[in-house]
Amino acid sequence: xxxxSRRLLLLLIFLLTDQLRVNSVIGICEHSFNDxxxxxxxxxxxxxxxFPHGILSEDGxxxxxxxxxxxxFQLCGGMxxxxxxxxxxxxxxxxxxxxxxxxxxxxxxxNAGGYHVCSxxxxxSSTNVSILDKQNPFKGVIVRxxxxxxxxxxxxxxxxxxxSNGAQGPDSVEKLGTCDYAATLRHPSGCATIxxxxxxxxxxxxxxxxxxxxxxxxxxxxxxxxRYFFLGVQDIEAIPNLDFWASLPHRTQxxxxxxxxxxxxxxxGNRNSYSPVNS
Numbered sequence: 001x002x003x004x005s006r007r008l009l010l011l012l013i014f015l016l017t018d019q020l021r022v023n024s025v026i027g028i029c030e031h032s033f034n035d036x037x038x039x040x041x042x043x044x045x046x047x048x049x050x051f052p053h054g055i056l057s058e059d060g061x062x063x064x065x066x067x068x069x070x071x072x073f074q075l076c077g078g079m080x081x082x083x084x085x086x087x088x089x090x091x092x093x094x095x096x097x098x099x100x101x102x103x104x105x106x107x108x109x110x111n112a113g114g115y116h117v118c119s120x121x122x123x124x125s126s127t128n129v130s131i132l133d134k135q136n137p138f139k140g141v142i143v144r145x146x147x148x149x150x151x152x153x154x155x156x157x158x159x160x161x162x163x164s165n166g167a168q169g170p171d172s173v174e175k176l177g178t179c180d181y182a183a184t185l186r187h188p189s190g191c192a193t194i195x196x197x198x199x200x201x202x203x204x205x206x207x208x209x210x211x212x213x214x215x216x217x218x219x220x221x222x223x224x225x226x227r228y229f230f231l232g233v234q235d236i237e238a239i240p241n242l243d244f245w246a247s248l249p250h251r252t253q254x255x256x257x258x259x260x261x262x263x264x265x266x267x268x269g270n271r272n273s274y275s276p277v278n279s
Contacts, residue, residue, distance in 0.1 A: 029055065029076035031129035033137050033192070040137040040192035042129065044160065045076040048188055051167070055160065055189040059083075061101070064170040064183055070116070071173045071181060073106035073156055075143050077124050088118035093147065105145055106156040108181055119179055120147045121156040138162055140190035154179035160190035 029044035044055040060080030064071050072079060072086055079101050086107055091100035094107055101107050106121035122145025133139045140162045146155040158170070161184065169185035176182055223240030227233040236242065 028124060028127045029129055029143070031131070031141060033131045033134070035134070035137055038194055041195045042141050042190070042192055044129070044141070044143070044189045046189070051188065055187055062170060062185070064173045066173040067175055068111060069173060069175065069181070070109045071106070071156070071183065072101055073121070073158065073183070075158060076127065078102065078105055086116070086118060088116045091118050093120040094118070119154055121154045121179070121181060122146050123148070132159060137192050153177070155181070157182045159184040161186045162188070162191035164188050164191055
């Protein structure tokens with residue numbers, strides 16, 4: 001029994017840890033953009049029907065080569081290598097030579113004298129998501145990450161273009177500076193979702209009316225329960241102030257009738273009753 005409880009405890013800890021990891025991954029890759037009456041929401045790591053891990057590569061990493069540089073990266077998380085790991089003479093800040101690529105989110109390798117020299121470009125904790133085109137929020141987003149070690153200027157910017165038909169790329173890598181790189185891929189996760197539209201709510205009057213109705217309902221319910229259980233009033237008589245509510249339609253009719261008479265003036269019959277009598 002003790003071993004079984006221990007196994008259940010370990011399983012619970014594992015599930016909680018995995019859930020926290022998933023929530024943290026989703027959190028760092030969320031972005032909202034307010035454009036007038038519309039709020040666009042991007043959640044890159046949220047599962048999609050054909051992409052259960054969202055924008056995250058199911059291989060554990062993306063790889064692209066160009067301009068004598070090989071780039072490995074993963075969006076919204078760290079890289080995992082079951083095959084084709086980076087082979088670098090140095091891999092500081094990203095796992096070292098034996099586990100190169102496992103402790104960062106982006107790595108660039110350039111050939112120097114027949115062997116690869118790697119530079120860490122970014123970590124998941126430094127991920128920043130911004131809108132690609134504010135004039136057209138549906139176009140996609142830019143995911144930028146940077147390193148915080150001895151090469152603080154190193155960075156990677158990945159443009160995630162909205163493509164509801166499927167995922168493509170990255171096909172090329174662009175070097176923007178001494179240690180700044182850019183890549184582009186197309187993915188359904190780059191498509192925005194409108195989660196709120198301004199001007200389509202109850203407004204202050206609707207909210208006030210809802211509060212009044214709820215308070216009135218609570219009053220009737222509390223009064224009925226009190227009169228039925230504590231005062232012993234039976235049937236419909238348990239409703240508080242029943243006589244008033246029963247006479248309310250008649251009172252309302254009299255009120256509106258008096259308003260109509262007030263604004264329409266004296267009736268024809270009344271005018272005739274005071275007309276002079278001809279001799």
